Amino acid sequence: MSEQQMVSGCARSKSSIPAPPQGEHTFTGTDINTSFFPTTTTKNITYVKQDIKDPTPQAWHNAFDLVNLRMILIAAGSGAAQRAVVNEYIKLVKPGGWIQIGDCDxxxxxxxxxxxxxxxxxxxxxxxxxxxxLDPLEAPKIKSWLAEAGLEEVQERTAxxxxxxxxxxxxxxxxxxxxxxxxxxxxxxxxxxxxxxxxxxxxxxxxxxxxxxxxxxxxxxxxxxxxxxxxxxxx
Incomplete structure (x- = not known):
């Protein structure tokens, strides 16, 4: 896959990321509820039914430049289960790629x-x-999960x-x-x-x-x- 990105739990039709030097960006949006998927097709965007609790397809490993998980981790269950999901989705990121997690306090x-x-x-x-x-106040721990998983340039911002x-x-x-x-x-x-x-x-x-x-x-x-x-x- 060239210049592929994943948006889990939320799919966007436009990208603010600069055009790649070769090829085009492609996006994969996932959700357990397929009724959230658009009824019309959009160029370079694919929608896949995926439960956050299930193992990710082997073909997705090391395949994405960006993995975005937004307001989805709590669906995994306990803090240990949420951390396991984060580690699972880190596997999907190419070396040099990024994972971004959005949650609330x-x-x-x-x-x-x-x-x-x-x-x-x-x-x-x-x-x-x-x-x-479940611990409803799990979000402040996520930054340490990324650091302990060996990721670099780990940052956090509240908004x-x-x-x-x-x-x-x-x-x-x-x-x-x-x-x-x-x-x-x-x-x-x-x-x-x-x-x-x-x-x-x-x-x-x-x-x-x-x-x-x-x-x-x-x-x-x-x-x-x-x-x-x-x-x-x-x-």
Whole structure:
């Protein structure tokens, strides 16, 4: 494969990477849910059903210039399982290539008085994770995983995704609201079914979370804390 890249869990139709000296960039997008794949074909982009928990195809090993894992590691399970996934996907990177991981800290970065329902959303996320035996605060450890795997130039950067009124771009702000309401709906439903010892909020607060969160994000806005970690595989 010449100048091939993988985007796992998220596929993009455009690249900001300069054109290679020979040939063209090709991309492979993966997800366990094929309904997320576009119905129309795009030049140089292939979509493949792949469970993050399954071994990667042997043909992918040492084949990609860039592997991007975004908001997907938690689907692997425990911290040990997430680290095993990272090590598995490092195998796909060509010597001299890069792996980039995007995750979030799952803690609301603003005061509770400012964003009470956003705090409730993150409380639901953490509770559902913990009830399944997962550590919801695993993201700060990822940088050390890359370093201990022998990668070079390992770096990390945090960034805040501005949601709703916090975003100066109204369209992006609205898209952020839509995304976060889907998150809140899923985790509120999950939290409502938890054992009382894990349940983070009373049922009435869980039932009203999505509606009141939409109002909060529209009127006040919020920040979603992202963490990006990357490293280069040695030549």
């Amino acid at each position: 799952r803690v609301c970065p603003t005061p509770e008085a400012e964003n009470p329902r956003y705090h409730d959303m993150f409380a639901c996320i953490r509770a559902v994770c913990q009830s399944s035996g 805040m995704r501005a949601v709703g009124k916090r975003n100066v771009n109204e369209e992006l702000g609205k898209l952020g609201i839509e995304a976060d309401l889907l998150i809140a709906k899923g985790f509120a439903m999950g939290a409502k079914g938890l054992d009382p010892s894990f349940k983070p909020l009373p049922d009435e607060r869980l039932d009203s979370l999505v509606h009141s969160l939409e109002t909060e994000l529209t009127d006040t806005g919020a920040y979603f804390p992202m963490r990006f970690i990357w490293g280069r595989r040695p030549l």
